[in-house]
Amino acid sequence: MAATIKDVAKKAGVSISTVSRVINDSKPVSSEVKQRVIDVVEELNYKPNEIARTLVTKKSYLIGVIVTDLADSYVAEMVRGIEEIGKMYNYDILLCSTFGDMEAEVKYLKLLNTKQVEGIILISDILNEELHEQAEPSRAPIVYLNRFYYRQEYHTVRINNFEASYEMTNYLIGLGHKNVAYMSNKGDKSFLESDKIQGYRKAISEHEDLSEIIFYSKDRDIEDGYEVADELVKSGKEVTAVFCSYDELAIGVLNYLYDNDIKVPDEISVSGFGDISIASILRPTLTTVHEPFYDIGAVAIRRIIKELRDEEVDNTDTILPFKIQERGSTRKID
Amino acid sequence: MAATIKDVAKKAGVSISTVSRVINDSKPVSSEVKQRVIDVVEELNYKPNEIARTLVTKKSYLIGVIVTDLADSYVAEMVRGIEEIGKMYNYDILLCSTFGDMEAEVKYLKLLNTKQVEGIILISDILNEELHEQAEPSRAPIVYLNRFYYRQEYHTVRINNFEASYEMTNYLIGLGHKNVAYMSNKGDKSFLESDKIQGYRKAISEHEDLSEIIFYSKDRDIEDGYEVADELVKSGKEVTAVFCSYDELAIGVLNYLYDNDIKVPDEISVSGFGDISIASILRPTLTTVHEPFYDIGAVAIRRIIKELRDEEVDNTDTILPFKIQERGSTRKID
DNA sequence: TTGAAAGCGTTACCAT
DNA sequence: ATGGTAACGCTTTCAA
Numbered sequence: 021m022a023a024t025i026k027d028v029a030k031k032a033g034v035s036i037s038t039v040s041r042v043i044n045d046s047k048p049v050s051s052e053v054k055q056r057v058i059d060v061v062e063e064l065n066y067k068p069n070e071i072a073r074t075l076v077t078k079k080s081y082l083i084g085v086i087v088t089d090l091a092d093s094y095v096a097e098m099v100r101g102i103e104e105i106g107k108m109y110n111y112d113i114l115l116c117s118t119f120g121d122m123e124a125e126v127k128y129l130k131l132l133n134t135k136q137v138e139g140i141i142l143i144s145d146i147l148n149e150e151l152h153e154q155a156e157p158s159r160a161p162i163v164y165l166n167r168f169y170y171r172q173e174y175h176t177v178r179i180n181n182f183e184a185s186y187e188m189t190n191y192l193i194g195l196g197h198k199n200v201a202y203m204s205n206k207g208d209k210s211f212l213e214s215d216k217i218q219g220y221r222k223a224i225s226e227h228e229d230l231s232e233i234i235f236y237s238k239d240r241d242i243e244d245g246y247e248v249a250d251e252l253v254k255s256g257k258e259v260t261a262v263f264c265s266y267d268e269l270a271i272g273v274l275n276y277l278y279d280n281d282i283k284v285p286d287e288i289s290v291s292g293f294g295d296i297s298i299a300s301i302l303r304p305t306l307t308t309v310h311e312p313f314y315d316i317g318a319v320a321i322r323r324i325i326k327e328l329r330d331e332e333v334d335n336t337d338t339i340l341p342f343k344i345q346e347r348g349s350t351r352k353i354d
Numbered sequence: 355m356a357a358t359i360k361d362v363a364k365k366a367g368v369s370i371s372t373v374s375r376v377i378n379d380s381k382p383v384s385s386e387v388k389q390r391v392i393d394v395v396e397e398l399n400y401k402p403n404e405i406a407r408t409l410v411t412k413k414s415y416l417i418g419v420i421v422t423d424l425a426d427s428y429v430a431e432m433v434r435g436i437e438e439i440g441k442m443y444n445y446d447i448l449l450c451s452t453f454g455d456m457e458a459e460v461k462y463l464k465l466l467n468t469k470q471v472e473g474i475i476l477i478s479d480i481l482n483e484e485l486h487e488q489a490e491p492s493r494a495p496i497v498y499l500n501r502f503y504y505r506q507e508y509h510t511v512r513i514n515n516f517e518a519s520y521e522m523t524n525y526l527i528g529l530g531h532k533n534v535a536y537m538s539n540k541g542d543k544s545f546l547e548s549d550k551i552q553g554y555r556k557a558i559s560e561h562e563d564l565s566e567i568i569f570y571s572k573d574r575d576i577e578d579g580y581e582v583a584d585e586l587v588k589s590g591k592e593v594t595a596v597f598c599s600y601d602e603l604a605i606g607v608l609n610y611l612y613d614n615d616i617k618v619p620d621e622i623s624v625s626g627f628g629d630i631s632i633a634s635i636l637r638p639t640l641t642t643v644h645e646p647f648y649d650i651g652a653v654a655i656r657r658i659i660k661e662l663r664d665e666e667v668d669n670t671d672t673i674l675p676f677k678i679q680e681r682g683s684t685r686k687i688d
Numbered sequence: 689t690t691g692a693a694a695g696c697g698t699t700a701c702c703a704t
Numbered sequence: 705a706t707g708g709t710a711a712c713g714c715t716t717t718c719a720a
């Protein structure tokens with residue numbers, strides 16, 4: 021068995037209170053006694069039991085993070101941000117993946133509470149009304165991160181999707197493209213996707229000679245982009261640039277074009293949204309809206325820690341800057 | 355404050371022992387009393403405090419996972435496996451990323467012990483002798499997962515790298531290639547990389563008309579593959595197939611070839627090792643040795659849980675099957 | 689400066 | 705079947 025505070029106290033010939041004071045540096049202890057305790061701690065290789073500590077102090081230094089799936093690189097990136105900042109404040113991460121199961125999400129929310137986490141970050145794209153109710157009793161502050169929906173009930177950290185979409189569309193228009201298509205996700209009725217479409221529409225509407233061309237995919241995976249690309253190419257709309265509402269869709273488009281020997285960006289320009297890690301690795305490299313996933317995670321946990329320390333936090337969503345990341349999949353029309 | 359077992363006991367008019375029996379279903383309780391307790395639990399929305407539970411039972415249901423960086427997709431994949439299987443046995447994951455800092459690795463090893471984790475999985479590629487000593491006092495079983503080194507001190511789960519490399523080389527030879535190059539990592543003096551080279555050498559040596567062509571990269575990132583590809587192309591060795599010891603290198607090679615307008619697989623075949631997620635997304639898709647990362651994680655935690663349950667575990671490394679994953683980056687020579 | 693003792697929320701043993 | 709209570713390992717009053 022590992023040594024306990026009692027073992028140290030006994031061996032050092034002092035009370036456990038004194039040992040506690042020494043290891044926490046919480047109250048003055050005579051330097052003589054202090055040294056003796058330190059020596060014994062060393063000798064017995066004593067490590068305080070955090071569980072016991074938590075029981076009395078109520079501080080678990082644990083932040084629960086519920087994610088859909090770490091295999092999505094943007095999720096991993098957010099978790100990196102969460103962890104790295106968390107560690108700066110001595111917080112550790114308790115990880116739960118739902119793999120898209122909303123019941124699991126609710127279950128983990130409860131679980132994390134029983135595990136006494138001090139805060140919860142939810143990275144989810146499941147629209148789950150039930151969830152909100154179930155989560156109610158959570159005394160731990162919650163931040164909800166998500167690429168897809170806004171939820172007023174929770175604080176969130178995100179970019180301005182409307183602006184980003186507007187800017188990207190303008191970027192393509194500025195390149196000289198006349199037929200700029202937008203590829204959206206059909207099932208996605210979220211405010212967020214709606215913001216993106218509005219951004220695209222606004223940009224298009226500001227140019228007399230342009231008109232909206234919108235294609236809808238079934239879902240937002242690479243395969244969906246691939247499928248819709250076929251539709252787009254065969255539509256006869258002479259599209260010279262496609263702006264996809266997710267990088268995943270854009271990659272599907274890129275792959276379809278590769279497989280069908282259509283050159284990017286020579287014959288058609290493609291851009292995405294997100295800047296997931298693969299976007300800069302692919303050839304051609306993908307022009308896209310850069311969402312700062314790492315920072316989003318970092319800011320999210322920073323906020324929770326602030327809240328835990330009773331520092332001031334405001335109740336509006338945190339909006340982070342985005343960037344139009346120009347790369348090789350788009351080109352100027354001559 | 356959240357309701358405690360005392361609150362429930364008082365409100366239900368029973369002792370806390372009885373409440374404990376009901377919620378744990380550990381001893382018979384008359385159905386009448388049982389129901390009363392259940393009702394009160396519901397009413398007060400009582401959730402047992404896992405921290406207090408852990409303190410007495412010594413079971414934290416926590417597995418510590420130390421990783422280098424979640425952004426590496428193979429790491430994320432392993433963690434998925436760990437988590438999914440862990441959850442089946444009610445275990446949760448305490449995550450620590452080192453970002454390549456070996457001091458952090460040692461620090462987290464200690465930290466996890468104070469947090470009372472029941473087992474530790476180390477996904478690391480840092481060769482760290484010091485680490486081993488420091489880790490000694492860990493009473494929690496440790497499994498060491500890693501794509502780069504073997505370490506006898508810990509149990510590990512991996513594939514047979516020698517066989518895999520041998521088979522991949524033979525696959526390329528079988529395709530009719532005469533000048534099959536191997537791209538290795540110079541700094542990598544590990545047993546593991548050495549196994550891979552041996553596999554390649556053995557395959558080459560079994561063919562009279564073939565001879566070894568080995569290129570060394572500085573490190574094992576995409577950029578390194580890119581650099582060495584330049585060297586390889588300009589070497590005048592007429593290489594028609596390159597087998598890279600890591601997918602990352604292979605991707606670098608692919609990108610170099612794309613940027614220099616050399617067609618894959620028409621002019622040169624490229625294969626990798628690992629089958630990281632991006633390998634099947636890229637165009638051309640990458641032929642590679644499939645390492646079952648998810649399964650590696652799953653088997654690792656399964657083993658730990660077995661050990662915790664005092665089930666039988668053997669002390670030799672666990673070897674999982676690999677697969678030669680044929681894709682679009684390699685082709686038959688006519 | 690130090691120690692004794694209460695208490696954190698449970699489980700588990702011993703009575704009854 | 706039920707209740708009382710020690711114990712888990714620690715922090716934190718309260719006294720001395």
